[in-house]
Amino acid sequence: MRCFVLAAALLFSTSVFAEFTPDAVAMPKPLYPSGLISTQGHARISLKIHSDGTVSDVKALSATQPAFGEAAVAAATLWRFKPWTVSADRPAVLEAHNDMIFTPEPPSPKTVQLTFTQTLFQPCSALTAEVSQFRRDYPARPLIDIKSFAITRVAVMFPALSGKSDYKQGLAKADELEKALPDIVRQCQAHPKAVYADYLPRTFKRYL
Known part of the structure; x- marks a missing residue:
C-alpha cells in the first residue's frame, strides 16, 4: 500500500511572516496503516519549524481514522527544512499546518x-x-x-x-x-x- 500526500499545503499560522516560506529538504510520506484495508481518508497536523531546519511539537489536529493521524505525525517528525538566518522578517520558529490525504493502492x-x-x-x-x-x-x-x-x-x-x-x-x-x-x-x-x-x-x- 502507498498513500498520496498533499505535501504542498503547508499553511503558516502567523500572517506577519506569510511571505517567508522555508524550503523543504526532506518530507517523507507517511506509511499507509496496514490495518486500514481499502480505506481512504486524511489527517491534519500542526508542527513547529525551527531556524536550524528541524521540526518539533508535531500533533494530529484531526483525522478520519486514528491510524492516519499516527502515520502523519510519524512521517512529519522526520521532515527537515533548509536552515535560515533569523531576522525581523524571518522568525526563529514558524508554526505550520499540513493536510495529508491517504489513498490506498490495490496490490497486484x-x-x-x-x-x-x-x-x-x-x-x-x-x-x-x-x-x-x-x-x-x-x-x-x-x-x-x-x-x-x-x-x-x-x-x-x-x-x-x-x-x-x-x-x-x-x-x-x-x-x-x-x-x-x-x-x-x-x-x-x-x-x-x-x-x-x-x-x-x-x-x-x-x-x-
Missing part, C-alpha cells in the same frame, strides 16, 4: 495470491503465536488488524477492489471473515498442528 493479483497462499497454509501454532504477540502489543485493537487476518481480508476483497465483483458483496465477505475470527483463533489454539486454512468458513474455500 500475483502479490495478493502469493502472500495469501503463504498465510493460509501456515501452521496453527504460528498463527496462535502471532495472535498472542499482537494481543500483548495492541490489546485494544480488533483481531482483523492482525497481519495474517488483514492479508486474508485483502484477498477476499480483491475481486471487489479490482472491479471484478460488486463492492457491497466484497464488504459482506470481509464482515463474514471478521465474525469468524474468534472461532478460528480458538480452533487453532486447540489444534496447533493443523493449518490456518482448515478453519476458514466453507464459503471461503474458493479462494484457496
Whole structure:
C-alpha cells in the first residue's frame, strides 16, 4: 500500500511572516496503516519549524481514522527544512499546518495470491503465536488488524477492489471473515498442528 500526500499545503499560522516560506529538504510520506484495508481518508497536523531546519511539537489536529493521524505525525517528525538566518522578517520558529490525504493502492493479483497462499497454509501454532504477540502489543485493537487476518481480508476483497465483483458483496465477505475470527483463533489454539486454512468458513474455500 502507498498513500498520496498533499505535501504542498503547508499553511503558516502567523500572517506577519506569510511571505517567508522555508524550503523543504526532506518530507517523507507517511506509511499507509496496514490495518486500514481499502480505506481512504486524511489527517491534519500542526508542527513547529525551527531556524536550524528541524521540526518539533508535531500533533494530529484531526483525522478520519486514528491510524492516519499516527502515520502523519510519524512521517512529519522526520521532515527537515533548509536552515535560515533569523531576522525581523524571518522568525526563529514558524508554526505550520499540513493536510495529508491517504489513498490506498490495490496490490497486484500475483502479490495478493502469493502472500495469501503463504498465510493460509501456515501452521496453527504460528498463527496462535502471532495472535498472542499482537494481543500483548495492541490489546485494544480488533483481531482483523492482525497481519495474517488483514492479508486474508485483502484477498477476499480483491475481486471487489479490482472491479471484478460488486463492492457491497466484497464488504459482506470481509464482515463474514471478521465474525469468524474468534472461532478460528480458538480452533487453532486447540489444534496447533493443523493449518490456518482448515478453519476458514466453507464459503471461503474458493479462494484457496
